[in-house]
Amino acid sequence: MKELLFNLPDGRTLFIREPAIQKMLGYQQSNENDCEAGGILIGRILIENNHFIIDEVSEPYPTDTRKRHRFIRSQKGHQEYFNALWEEYEGRCFYLGEWHTHPEKVPLPSTVDRRGWRENLSLLYETDSLFFIIVGTEKIKVWYGKCGTGEIACMEGGWENERKTSKKTI
């Protein structure tokens, strides 16, 4: 398992740390009855170069709506999770976006997803960019969103399940 690195259209980078990736992968909809899961992305913005690091992600709470093809995140739980981290990081952490799972190999955002992301980008945040992650059953994809303009772009790269090689006798 490797940490993920993405390039933003303006040359900055987004770095997702392994513990955060592992947490999201724990909710992959590998079985046909698995419901969607999701949460918020929390991380740091480096002062020197404005690069982004996602350190932590929240996990589903009982107040969220979890269906096979739908995830609706409630504020409850996720807000408290953020507050606790904010204390721990002494105010040096930011809300950086949202993640959720899809029951498809290579995930693509639905119309509802895109609408939600655009609404999200129109709100006021302490950062100029937000990120939206969808965890598919074979691939994790990340979209970049620009606050203000509402521009959304899929970021190159991503994580793919390691292919299992067949056993060979040497």
Ligand SMILES: [Zn+2]
């Ligand atoms: Zn979705």
